[in-house]
Amino acid sequence: MEQPAPVSEAAARPARRRRRSVEDRRRQVVLAARRLVLREGFEALTMRRVAALAGVSTAALYLYFADRLSLMAAVADELFQGLLAAFREAAAAAAGDPDPRARLRALMNAYVRWGLAHPDEYRVIFMTPITGVAGHRPGAAGVSAAPSGQATFALLQEEVARLVGTGVLRPADPQVVAEAIWAAGHGLVALLITKPQFPWSPREELSRTLADTLLRGLSA
């Protein structure tokens, strides 16, 4: 339809064309799910609602995803790009700052701000027991594990490694340090989301104190 192939190649085509179509539909489902989260929140992310919004039957979802968590993993991978964009933006904004720690601080702040600004998306990505983007139903074995997520963490990890390498931060395993920073940021976002009735100090102050303390503790 898109490109009328020679008849001689027609034998090899169908499989490809079919697979293409399947992946298109799969992607369409993921996008519908994303729209659902953005518009109606985390709780709206049910198989029936996603199917209805995507215009397919509920059972059809199980042709593209092993189960609900696999679908959510695919959605998470999509949502990650929002956080990734915020990361890149923060890093760019801190480019001119003379303080070598500015970029790392900007990443920390961007993470917390993004999480608090997008709690429903944050819940999908970081507060749901998701393994990574699992493969289609027949393919059984899971495939690529959330590339966007890895890219995002890599950004943090590389920045830490850079600062350790240049001696700005005291000698340490960048992997461990990056994980610790991530954990600290996640804890703040997650607790504020889960326990909103706790008498929290102002969020700005809290976020600043956490980032400052970590940076001070890590500095050489």
Place this chain on the structure above:
Amino acid sequence: MEQPAPVSEAAARPARRRRRSVEDRRRQVVLAARRLVLREGFEALTMRRVAALAGVSTAALYLYFADRLSLMAAVADELFQGLLAAFREAAAAAAGDPDPRARLRALMNAYVRWGLAHPDEYRVIFMTPITGVAGHRPGAAGVSAAPSGQATFALLQEEVARLVGTGVLRPADPQVVAEAIWAAGHGLVALLITKPQFPWSPREELSRTLADTLLRGLSA
């Protein structure tokens, strides 16, 4: 039955006796729910299963609790005592240490260790959107907000205040600092529980790095 009151007081008694009985039942339900979590994990905590184990009908639960979250709040209050005990134990163990920061460090480590050792209980307490111990059905308005939880956080907050007061930690609002420490610890536990497949560094190393970094950043 327990104490045959004079007939003249009989008019006032029933209400009291009845209330007592109701609270006993309520407590019995909470204990059944706790046993369920301990033995079968977080997912087993359903209204039907709790009711069955407590020996009452499912509908009866709604006489004692407004909804499922209220029941879980009561269970959380019960589970908190485990963490509180771990906190007290850790504080006592650090009593002889010459380092004035030893107790705070011990609290941080105890928190993370307890959470990782009791993930199902941790999920009930800290990873479920719970408001506090809500009142009975008719009473409508919620009552005491998780006393054990408050006591636990108070322990951390007081220790921070003590160290700030003695000049061991740099001047800061103990409330903000305590919240930040809590958030950091929570993040580590929560992420390890939610994303067990992530290629984490060894837990001991992670926990130590996080605690050391925070202490170093907070020290005067």
Place this chain on the structure above:
DNA sequence: ATGTTCACATGAACGCTGTTCATATGGACC
């Protein structure tokens, strides 16, 4: 002793969930 009242308890139902499966359907190949 009898009648009345009312807090407490329940079985059954409602609408929702994730998931499975027998049954179509329709295009690709022989």
Place this chain on the structure above:
DNA sequence: GGTCCATATGAACAGCGTTCATGTGAACAT
């Protein structure tokens, strides 16, 4: 034109939280 097979579906299953009309039995008044 007939066969096959990937794709799609409606219906069903078991479970969930929650509600409500219906008991039931002890406490009180007469």
